[in-house]
Amino acid sequence: QVQLVESGGGSVQTGGSLRLSCSTSGRTFSSYAMAWFRQAPGKEREFVAAVSWNSASTFYADSAEGRFAISRDNAEGTVYLQMNSLKPEDTGVYYCAAILEGSGSYYRPQFYNYWGQGTQVTVSS
Numbered sequence: 001q002v003q004l005v006e007s008g009g010g011s012v013q014t015g016g017s018l019r020l021s022c023s024t025s026g027r028t029f030s031s032y033a034m035a036w037f038r039q040a041p042g043k044e045r046e047f048v049a050a051v052s053w054n055s056a057s058t059f060y061a062d063s064a065e066g067r068f069a070i071s072r073d074n075a076e077g078t079v080y081l082q083m084n085s086l087k088p089e090d091t092g093v094y095y096c097a098a099i100l101e102g103s104g105s106y107y108r109p110q111f112y113n114y115w116g117q118g119t120q121v122t123v124s125s
Contacts, residue, residue, distance in 0.1 A: 002026040002114045004096045009119030012086055016123070020081040022096030022116055030054075032098040034072055034079040037109055038121070040092040048094070049081060050106040059106055063089070086123045093118040 008020040020036065035050035049070040050059045058070055067086075072079040079096060097112040104111025 002028065002032065002098050004098060004114055004116035006094065006096045006116045006119040009094060009121045011122040011124065014087060014123060014125050016086050017082070017084045018086065018121060020083065020094055020096075020119060020121075022079045022081075024077040024079070024098070026077075029077045029098075030074045031100060032113070033101050033106060034070075035097045035099065035106055035112070036070060036079075036081045037095045037097055038090075038092040039095070039118075040089075043092075045095070045109050047107045047109070050099075051079065053101050083121075086121075088123050088125050091121060091123050094121050 003025040005023045030053055033050055033052050036048040037045050038048050039045040047061050048064050049068055051070045051072050055072055067084050069082040095118045096116040098114040099112045
């Protein structure tokens with residue numbers, strides 16, 4: 001069992017930065033790849049970024065490439081999302097998710113085993 005708790009959301013203006021954190025519980029954190037998804041009002045949940053269990057590989061949505069950076073600290077059981085140059089279209093609830101390595105596509109939410117409760121990010125123009 002893995003429990004995920006996000007923090008770090010808030011309200012910023014266009015061009016600002018935020019750093020999201022996802023704290024996990026459970027001894028098997030390093031067995032999971034970790035990802036961030038987001039969901040805007042009235043829209044489907046969409047992939048933002050993912051990191052493999054050993055940080056060897058990272059993956060980004062086109063909208064996040066070059067502006068966001070995902071990282072993890074297996075010793076601390078924490079995954080981060082540094083978001084820079086934020087835009088109003090980045091607004092949404094950001095969710096941390098865990099997927100057992102090798103169990104499916106990082107880009108599809110249906111393959112993820114565990115989810116956090118979400119943290120709100122609001123970017124104003």
